[in-house]
Amino acid sequence: MKRWLAAAVLGLSVAGMARAAIDTYQFRDDAERERYQQLTKELRCPKCQNQDIADSNAPIAADLRREIFRMLGEGKSNQQIVDFMVDRYGDFVRYKPALSGRTWLLWFGPGILLVGGFVALAVIVRRRRVPAAQGSHELSVEERERLAKLLDKEQNHD
Amino acid sequence: MKRWIMVVPLAVFLLMAVFLYKGLFLKPDELPSAMIGKPFPAFSLASTQGDRNLTQADLIGRPALVNVWATWCPSCKVEHPYLNQLAQQGVVIHGINYKDDNAAAVKWLAEFHNPYQLDIRDEQGSLGLDLGVYGAPETFLIDAKGIIRYKHVGIVDATVWREQLAPLYQGLVDEAKP
Numbered sequence: 352m353k354r355w356l357a358a359a360v361l362g363l364s365v366a367g368m369a370r371a372a373i374d375t376y377q378f379r380d381d382a383e384r385e386r387y388q389q390l391t392k393e394l395r396c397p398k399c400q401n402q403d404i405a406d407s408n409a410p411i412a413a414d415l416r417r418e419i420f421r422m423l424g425e426g427k428s429n430q431q432i433v434d435f436m437v438d439r440y441g442d443f444v445r446y447k448p449a450l451s452g453r454t455w456l457l458w459f460g461p462g463i464l465l466v467g468g469f470v471a472l473a474v475i476v477r478r479r480r481v482p483a484a485q486g487s488h489e490l491s492v493e494e495r496e497r498l499a500k501l502l503d504k505e506q507n508h509d
Numbered sequence: 510m511k512r513w514i515m516v517v518p519l520a521v522f523l524l525m526a527v528f529l530y531k532g533l534f535l536k537p538d539e540l541p542s543a544m545i546g547k548p549f550p551a552f553s554l555a556s557t558q559g560d561r562n563l564t565q566a567d568l569i570g571r572p573a574l575v576n577v578w579a580t581w582c583p584s585c586k587v588e589h590p591y592l593n594q595l596a597q598q599g600v601v602i603h604g605i606n607y608k609d610d611n612a613a614a615v616k617w618l619a620e621f622h623n624p625y626q627l628d629i630r631d632e633q634g635s636l637g638l639d640l641g642v643y644g645a646p647e648t649f650l651i652d653a654k655g656i657i658r659y660k661h662v663g664i665v666d667a668t669v670w671r672e673q674l675a676p677l678y679q680g681l682v683d684e685a686k687p
Contacts, residue, residue, distance in 0.1 A: 397540060397643035410608070411643045414634055439641035441543035 374413065376420050383423055390419050390429060394436055395444050403446060542649075542660035543641055549575075549655045550639035557606050557614050557628040567627055568655050572681035573601035574674070575649040576625070576665070577637060579609040580617050582645040588664040589621050595670065596624035600678065603627040607645050608634040650677055653685035 378384040391405035396412040404412040404419075415436065422432045436444045448454045490498065544550075553564050568575070576592060578585040596602050604625035606614045611630060618628065631637055640649065640657075650659040659677050661669060 397641075400537060414638060418638065437543065439543060439639060440643070441541060441641070443540050 374416055374420075378423075386429060387419060387423055390423075390432055391416055393445065393447050394419075394433070395446050397440050397444060539662045540643070542657070544649075544657045545660065547657055549649075549651055549657060550636065552629070552631075552636045552639070554636060555630045557604070557611065557618065557630045559611075559630070563627055563629050565655060568603065568651060570653060571601050572650070572652050572678060572685055573603050573626070574665075574678070575603045575605060575651055577605045577607045577640070577642050577645050577647040577649075579607045579645045580613040581609065584664050585646045586621075588646055588666065589624075591666050591670070592624040593622050595665075601626055603629065605629045605631050605636060605640075605642075607631050607637045607642060648674070650674060650681070652681045 376387070378387065388405065392403050394404050394415065396402045396404045396407040396409055396415075398409040398411045399407050402412070404415045406412075418435070419432055422435065427435075433445065442448060442454075448457060450458055549565050549568055551565050553562060555561070556563055574595075578589075592602055602624050604623075604627070606628060609632065611632060614630070618625075629636065634642075640647075644662070646664060648661045648665050649657050650661075652658050658681065659674070661673060663669075665674065
């Protein structure tokens with residue numbers, strides 16, 4: 352019993368430590384909280400590059416979260432906040448890149464590949480079907496006789 | 510049988526090989542700076558020594574290296590002797606003490622020598638944020654008008670100086686001469 356209690360206390364204290372890394376911001380309303388969560392998920396941490404800034408424990412990510420919170424408090428729009436980050440850290444920080452001449456391939460490439468794949472598939476299927484419809488798989492009488500002979504031979508060998 | 514279709518796998522392979530080979534030499538942790546070509550951001554901060562107030566206007570006049578450093582950054586310690594050496598050669602270097610404990614920074618500069626002509630104290634990291642700094646050390650190269658011309662992420666050593674910074678710095682010095 353005592354052991355269990357000790358384990359539980361230890362577990363709780365660890366949980367407390369894990370929570371310490373999460374910022375505590377007071378939002379005015381749920382809409383603002385949602386915008387904060389959306390923005391921190393859409394922006395990428397410049398230091399630990401495969402994490403968004405909501406997820407990252409890097410000091411720079413904490414700074415950027417604080418900036419976002421501050422700008423939300425100032426009533427800035429999502430676009431203004433994203434522009435603020437892009438001005439400083441470049442297009443790199445956007446997990447959702449803007450649609451531009453340089454990024455259109457990124458946006459539409461997968462769609463183009465998919466359509467291309469379907470087109471290729473359709474062409475291949477068609478080509479295969481055409482000879483199948485024309486030629487017959489049925490054997491002619493002569494062919495059947497020849498086949499019977501061949502099979503006979505095989506059996507005689509055994 | 511169409512002959513050309515047999516070349517397709519080879520072509521795909523070659524294309525991939527080119528991209529993968531290039532990928533070997535990419536440094537994805539070094540971001541291209543969004544600040545190149547932009548004026549140095551406005552700021553008003555104390556010096557590390559606390560004896561004066563510095564603004565972006567103080568940076569104008571001469572091309573310079575602006576080195577972002579901190580005492581919590583081990584790489585900064587590695588590059589510090591080389592910065593001292595450059596300063597001795599007459600290269601203008603300014604320092605931004607980034608998100609640091611000021612007392613530790615003052616002690617560091619007293620102990621390891623101060624290569625910085627202006628030492629900006631950015632305790633909150635606000636100037637660093639405006640510069641798009643995401644770690645230390647980072648070194649910016651500004652021209653005589655205070656426009657950011659280049660950024661190097663990581664340690665400045667003899668190789669980096671010789672191959673990247675020195676030609677650019679010399680170019681800016683020549684440009685600044687009437």
